[in-house]
Amino acid sequence: xNPKRKQRLYLTxxxxxxxxGVTGLLILVSGENMNMFYPPADVVAGKIPEGQKxxxxxxxLEGSVKRSDTSLAVDFALTDHQGAVFSVAYxxxxxxxxxxxxxxxxxxxxxxxxxxxxxxxxAKHDExxxxxxxxxxxxQAQPQSNKAAPSIDPRAAKGNLL
Amino acid sequence: xxxxxxxxxxxLAGSLSLFAAVIGLSGTRNVLLQRSVVSMTMGQFALALLxxxxxxxxxxxxDFSVAYVANNxxxxxxxxxKVSATWGGHEGSFLLWILIMSGWMLALTLRGHQYPTGFFxxxxxxxxxxxxxxxxxxLFTSNPFIRLIPMTPADGADLNPLLQDFGLIVHPPxxxxxxxxxxxxxxxxxxxxxxxxxxxxxxxxxxxxTNMAWAFLTAGITLGSWWAYYELxxxxxxxxDPVENASFMPWLAATALVHSLSVxxxxxxxxxxxxxxxxxxxxxxxxxxxxxxxxxxxxxxxFAVDPERGMYILIFLALVVGGSLTLYALRAGQNSTQVAYxxxxxxxxxxxxxxxxxxxxxVVLWGTMAPIGYxxxxxxxxxxxxxxxxxxxxxxxxxxxxALAILPLLNWxxxxxxxxxxxxxxxxxxxxxxxxxxxxxxxTSVVVASAVGLGTWVVISHGVDLFKRLRKGTTLPMAYIGxxxxxxxxxxxxxxxxxxxTQSEESDVRMAPQDSVMLxxxxxxxxxxVDAQGPNYSAQQGVFLMEPESGGSYELRAEKRRYFxxxxxxxxxxxxAGLLADTYVxxxxxxxxxxxxxxxxxxxxxxxxxxxxLLMALGGVVAIFDSRYKxxxxxxxxxxxxxxxxxxxxxxxx
Numbered sequence: 001x002n003p004k005r006k007q008r009l010y011l012t013x014x015x016x017x018x019x020x021g022v023t024g025l026l027i028l029v030s031g032e033n034m035n036m037f038y039p040p041a042d043v044v045a046g047k048i049p050e051g052q053k054x055x056x057x058x059x060x061l062e063g064s065v066k067r068s069d070t071s072l073a074v075d076f077a078l079t080d081h082q083g084a085v086f087s088v089a090y091x092x093x094x095x096x097x098x099x100x101x102x103x104x105x106x107x108x109x110x111x112x113x114x115x116x117x118x119x120x121x122x123a124k125h126d127e128x129x130x131x132x133x134x135x136x137x138x139x140q141a142q143p144q145s146n147k148a149a150p151s152i153d154p155r156a157a158k159g160n161l162l
Numbered sequence: 163x164x165x166x167x168x169x170x171x172x173x174l175a176g177s178l179s180l181f182a183a184v185i186g187l188s189g190t191r192n193v194l195l196q197r198s199v200v201s202m203t204m205g206q207f208a209l210a211l212l213x214x215x216x217x218x219x220x221x222x223x224x225d226f227s228v229a230y231v232a233n234n235x236x237x238x239x240x241x242x243x244k245v246s247a248t249w250g251g252h253e254g255s256f257l258l259w260i261l262i263m264s265g266w267m268l269a270l271t272l273r274g275h276q277y278p279t280g281f282f283x284x285x286x287x288x289x290x291x292x293x294x295x296x297x298x299x300x301l302f303t304s305n306p307f308i309r310l311i312p313m314t315p316a317d318g319a320d321l322n323p324l325l326q327d328f329g330l331i332v333h334p335p336x337x338x339x340x341x342x343x344x345x346x347x348x349x350x351x352x353x354x355x356x357x358x359x360x361x362x363x364x365x366x367x368x369x370x371x372t373n374m375a376w377a378f379l380t381a382g383i384t385l386g387s388w389w390a391y392y393e394l395x396x397x398x399x400x401x402x403d404p405v406e407n408a409s410f411m412p413w414l415a416a417t418a419l420v421h422s423l424s425v426x427x428x429x430x431x432x433x434x435x436x437x438x439x440x441x442x443x444x445x446x447x448x449x450x451x452x453x454x455x456x457x458x459x460x461x462x463x464x465f466a467v468d469p470e471r472g473m474y475i476l477i478f479l480a481l482v483v484g485g486s487l488t489l490y491a492l493r494a495g496q497n498s499t500q501v502a503y504x505x506x507x508x509x510x511x512x513x514x515x516x517x518x519x520x521x522x523x524x525v526v527l528w529g530t531m532a533p534i535g536y537x538x539x540x541x542x543x544x545x546x547x548x549x550x551x552x553x554x555x556x557x558x559x560x561x562x563x564x565a566l567a568i569l570p571l572l573n574w575x576x577x578x579x580x581x582x583x584x585x586x587x588x589x590x591x592x593x594x595x596x597x598x599x600x601x602x603x604x605x606t607s608v609v610v611a612s613a614v615g616l617g618t619w620v621v622i623s624h625g626v627d628l629f630k631r632l633r634k635g636t637t638l639p640m641a642y643i644g645x646x647x648x649x650x651x652x653x654x655x656x657x658x659x660x661x662x663x664t665q666s667e668e669s670d671v672r673m674a675p676q677d678s679v680m681l682x683x684x685x686x687x688x689x690x691x692v693d694a695q696g697p698n699y700s701a702q703q704g705v706f707l708m709e710p711e712s713g714g715s716y717e718l719r720a721e722k723r724r725y726f727x728x729x730x731x732x733x734x735x736x737x738x739a740g741l742l743a744d745t746y747v748x749x750x751x752x753x754x755x756x757x758x759x760x761x762x763x764x765x766x767x768x769x770x771x772x773x774x775x776l777l778m779a780l781g782g783v784v785a786i787f788d789s790r791y792k793x794x795x796x797x798x799x800x801x802x803x804x805x806x807x808x809x810x811x812x813x814x815x816x
Contacts, residue, residue: 033546069755
């Protein structure tokens, strides 16, 4: 084999190994760091493995929000308006558009008592925006409401500009 | 009448692009025809400007009979937000995109005399073809001039309050300058392939444009990050969300291109790779536009429900990528020249730089597309969080810093090992500093210490090199100054990221009026909430008295605003900005007994992140003023035949 071919072969083999390595790592690491989304029905059915970080979502049940008088702890319930309801515990500041009846997302873990311990609460940032994960649920609950309006949350708002 | 004029101008601009593209790419040698392409390019800019002005006019005069104006403006907004609302939504921002594309083309014609006419006409032809695609997209799927007649609303729906802000007046134009600017190196690459002339001179031409576009992209992303920091009320500056990633991917490709072009210019090698990067950079601009504008972000299904825009961009993307890569496959091999270099050489380190940047690009691409792919395949939804990106970007950034610190000591082609001795000394100094930092911050994280140490190492090694050159008394080339600035910017940036990510103090607390808490050696007292009025909103303003232990005091005000038109609530943080640290206060929600939920942040060196990035952008611009780009005229272009004889087979290939 002439030196030029040899050089090229080494380069190709090297690049193949690097790409294989990188792809492997990507799959491995993203598998460890991805959060599955569960709608209320799945949460109630106990499909969330205990102690695993996941996302869940639903509409905030009317009259369910209870703030502590001494700390930032807050409890509320999420529902799909189809009979599935589960409770969420959170401590911290709720987003600007967190309201009863609104669709929101929570990220955290299910505890042994069946209460969702949220580390993060994400709400829509505009009257028109629905978190993508909730679209399917919401469509069933209120078939006409969320169709025509453009989606505007900070992300999408920025998105319009990109 | 004015909106119709705007629409008509846009149609005319589109027709001019069509003619310019056909004539420009026909390969004609007729001087008159070649000149006509230049004239049409100028005319097209004038028309795009007219069209854009018509839309601005409709906003400024509150013409709510135009649907786009009615959806994105309101008569109560101050005039400057009315004007900036022009690019506050999809349709108008795409018109801005077209205007900027035409602007880059106009800029090209101003420097056209420097390039061989045949080559230059092709460049303009390719640009015109791309712009034709953009204009058709606007006309057929996103027409901003559609009227609401006779059902004209009395007032507009308001611009999203998040966008009623200075950052969002400036951010999109800068970002688009970068996005669309990458079309220029793309056009140079395609024209170079068509003409079969990709050599050092070609790289030199392409560099000015690439640097310019890259600098704009850098500044645009930086501004976006700064905006997210102060406007979203969470105190974060980067969220790895798909929209940010959409702009970060072309940036990574463009950064690789900037470096690879320098090798192609100086050493005449890396040619095929440079061409591939030029194509990749612009393709990622288009991919970004697809991700952001198609609706796939909301859901793969919503994209499938209303596929018009997304399908258009996807087909356009496929044509651009497919066409250019086919051309690349057919022609790139012809340009290959072989130049020998050692492992210890600038070339090899540029290769490392490029490899790291491309791996980083792959990481971002994967993290952005995996949730979309997962939903398309299984129907389930996943999100990929920050830890995924951090796991890759921390080591990649550190390795990049090591390469950067050694770089000033390296020669092209080969370097003796002994020449690296100064790097050892400066590494030692930096390591001592890193250990010192580690103990000052309590031994917390080895990663932070190494980031600070490596950042310092880069600063020292570039500083020493600068000092050596100054002592020799030679005048420093602008390109060298630019490079040094950009590399210093990188160090400033990674030091800032490492410190602010790990040393920030954050707490969410419940505070009643007159309550005090400690935040990073300052006493924060919540004085209470007062009412305030803005032009189109009313606000509750939280007043905070800050008393640092070191003495003195100052006041911070954070607002909770309610905008009249959309009834949107928005948080406006109170920030005491400083070079060494920011103190950040934002109002949560009112609780019982007059108490409020309050978010307090102390963020050391957070400004360094943006300062470093701006230094990088500045470096890119400074480098353009290097004398070798000025005295550039059509000269000593090597014929392809001559270039081929140079292709002596020795070592690694370009």
